[in-house]
Amino acid sequence: xxxxxxxxxxxxxxxxxxxxxxxxxxxxxxSDYECSRQSFTSDSSSKxxxxxxxxxxxxxxxxxxxxxxxxxxxxxxxxxxxxNENFQLKQEALPENSLAGRVKHIVHQAFWDVLASELNADxxxxxxxxxxxxxxxxxxxxxxxxxxxxxxxxxxEVLDTDLIRxxxxxxxxxxxxxxxxxxxxxxxxxxxxxxxxIRELRATGNIVEVLRQIFHVLDLMKMDMANFTIxxxxxxxxxxxxxxxxxxxxxxxxxxxxxxxxxxxxxxESVNEELFSLSESALTPGAENTxxxxxxxxxxxxxxxxKLLQWDYQKKELPETLMTDGARLQExxxxxxxxxxxxxxxxxxxxxxxxxxEGLPEFANRLKRISAVLLEGMNKETFNLxxxxxxxxxxxxxxxxxxxxxxxxxxxxxxIQANLIGQFSNIEEEDNPIWSLIGDTE
Numbered sequence: 001x002x003x004x005x006x007x008x009x010x011x012x013x014x015x016x017x018x019x020x021x022x023x024x025x026x027x028x029x030x031s032d033y034e035c036s037r038q039s040f041t042s043d044s045s046s047k048x049x050x051x052x053x054x055x056x057x058x059x060x061x062x063x064x065x066x067x068x069x070x071x072x073x074x075x076x077x078x079x080x081x082x083x084n085e086n087f088q089l090k091q092e093a094l095p096e097n098s099l100a101g102r103v104k105h106i107v108h109q110a111f112w113d114v115l116a117s118e119l120n121a122d123x124x125x126x127x128x129x130x131x132x133x134x135x136x137x138x139x140x141x142x143x144x145x146x147x148x149x150x151x152x153x154x155x156x157e158v159l160d161t162d163l164i165r166x167x168x169x170x171x172x173x174x175x176x177x178x179x180x181x182x183x184x185x186x187x188x189x190x191x192x193x194x195x196x197x198i199r200e201l202r203a204t205g206n207i208v209e210v211l212r213q214i215f216h217v218l219d220l221m222k223m224d225m226a227n228f229t230i231x232x233x234x235x236x237x238x239x240x241x242x243x244x245x246x247x248x249x250x251x252x253x254x255x256x257x258x259x260x261x262x263x264x265x266x267x268x269e270s271v272n273e274e275l276f277s278l279s280e281s282a283l284t285p286g287a288e289n290t291x292x293x294x295x296x297x298x299x300x301x302x303x304x305x306x307k308l309l310q311w312d313y314q315k316k317e318l319p320e321t322l323m324t325d326g327a328r329l330q331e332x333x334x335x336x337x338x339x340x341x342x343x344x345x346x347x348x349x350x351x352x353x354x355x356x357x358e359g360l361p362e363f364a365n366r367l368k369r370i371s372a373v374l375l376e377g378m379n380k381e382t383f384n385l386x387x388x389x390x391x392x393x394x395x396x397x398x399x400x401x402x403x404x405x406x407x408x409x410x411x412x413x414x415x416i417q418a419n420l421i422g423q424f425s426n427i428e429e430e431d432n433p434i435w436s437l438i439g440d441t442e
Contacts, residue, residue: 275295371392
């Protein structure tokens with residue numbers, strides 16, 4: 001959020017069955033795979049040979065848990081800032097009719113009513129108003145950059161509370177003049193988006209309402225400043241994110257050794273699958289065993305990430321290292337499931353009436369858009385997929401008949417329509433061959 005003028009601001013070998021010596025060599029290599037698995041899943045500073053493994057589990061204190069929680073919270077915030085270009089802080093408004101909202105309104109209203117009664121008294125009482133200007137001064141100073149010495153000196157001079165108290169004692173204090181200076185200074189420091197708020201402040205006549213709105217606009221300016229700082233820090237965070245997260249996870253592990261158990265199990269599962277695949281390859285007859293197959297960490301990691309596209313978020317917890325991207329991963333999984341269904345629908349439609357709709361790409365795209373709209377939220381527990389698929393089938397028949405009529409061709413008969421709708425509705429069945437064909441991502 002750029003500021004102008006003085007507006008400153010503070011993310012394969014396979015042996016033959018007939019060759020027993022090669023078979024023995026293959027079995028020996030499988031033992032090597034097991035060693036690879038242990039090496040792959042152990043820490044670089046493994047202490048498997050240490051007698052400490054027989055010691056009782058270390059007790060984690062409450063302070064250590066809280067320290068780990070703070071590290072995780074800081075890392076989550078930094079990760080979100082770095083990867084989410086639209087990340088912004090927003091003021092949380094309490095629901096108007098909620099208990100907390102009513103209590104807040106009553107307390108605030110009581111405060112400003114007391115201030116109004118003090119300023120309207122004879123003689124006026126300025127102590128609370130002076131404290132407000134003192135708070136305003138500190139907020140304005142917090143907006144300045146280190147180089148804003150001139151404006152800093154001016155603010156401190158005009159909003160000198162000791163001087164204002166002396167003026168109040170002699171009946172010479174100008175509260176409205178001080179408020180006007182504050183509004184003018186806010187106009188220099190605020191982002192352009194707040195210019196309308198500043199104009200409304202200048203047009204307000206009641207001094208108590210002016211002070212009240214000054215604090216409201218200052219709160220908005222604080223949020224603007226925080227978001228501008230976030231935007232400025234994002235490129236730096238993006239360059240340092242990997243090293244920062246590695247350091248934070250290490251700190252969390254030091255405080256809570258079991259903090260990455262889910263991640264360990266996630267990786268181990270892929271390691272076991274890759275080892276099983278290698279063992280099957282090694283025992284396949286009719287192939288030469290010219291070199292010993294090896295377990296690739298890259299392949300294991302790729303397989304681990306592919307598993308996330310079929311993750312059951314209702315029954316399984318995400319690996320700890322991916323918690324910060326949980327919402328994005330779930331959204332990606334849901335989008336993939338939706339695309340699978342749309343691909344099945346397109347395949348069925350093309351198979352049954354492809355000759356009729358051939359050469360009409362826009363028509364096919366329209367059917368996909370209709371399906372996508374009706375399938376929104378399909379991963380919710382309350383979503384009735386069979387009913388929606390039936391509706392998509394009906395709508396697809398309507399669109400096809402409409403297109404056929406426009407081209408002067410006969411519409412689909414009832415039997416074809418019923419067959420099309422029925423095949424659409426059967427997609428959700430577990431053993432549906434079309435779903436198995438489209439949904440097989442392994």
